[in-house]
Amino acid sequence: xxxxxxxxxxxxxxxxxxxxxxxxxxxxxxxxxxxxxxxxxxxxxxxxxxxxxxxxxxxxxxxxxxxxxxxxxxxxxxxxxxxxxxxxxxxxxxxxxxxxxxxxxxx
Numbered sequence: 661x662x663x664x665x666x667x668x669x670x671x672x673x674x675x676x677x678x679x680x681x682x683x684x685x686x687x688x689x690x691x692x693x694x695x696x697x698x699x700x701x702x703x704x705x706x707x708x709x710x711x712x713x714x715x716x717x718x719x720x721x722x723x724x725x726x727x728x729x730x731x732x733x734x735x736x737x738x739x740x741x742x743x744x745x746x747x748x749x750x751x752x753x754x755x756x757x758x759x760x761x762x763x764x765x766x767x
Contacts, residue, residue, distance in 0.1 A: 676734065680705055738766045 673681075677688050689707040690697055697706065725733060741747060742762030751759045 674707070676705070676707065741766045 673688065680689060681687050685704050689705050690701050692706045692708050694706075740758065740763040742751075742759035742764075747759050747762055748756040751762070
């Protein structure tokens with residue numbers, strides 16, 4: 661914010677930033693991979709946003725966090741992944757249509 665790189669996928673405020681700001685926790689969630697991240701930042705929340713990273717329950721950092729004792733994990737703003745160009749190309753047939761079951765999973 662303020663013209664300085666944050667290390668996050670999106671440099672504006674995302675829904676999770678607006679929530680923590682409204683609750684008075686902090687103005688902006690720091691990026692999880694930010695080299696200046698402090699342990700106390702993990703307690704009040706960090707931003708895991710990364711484009712096209714996908715979610716694999718066997719390797720996800722979310723599962724690792726749960727194993728370390730995290731009890732409240734929010735996943736916000738999941739787009740209709742069945743309409744993403746990669747999924748339309750791979751699974752949308754010759755017409756490259758949106759993939760219904762993937763959109764249902766995102767809900």
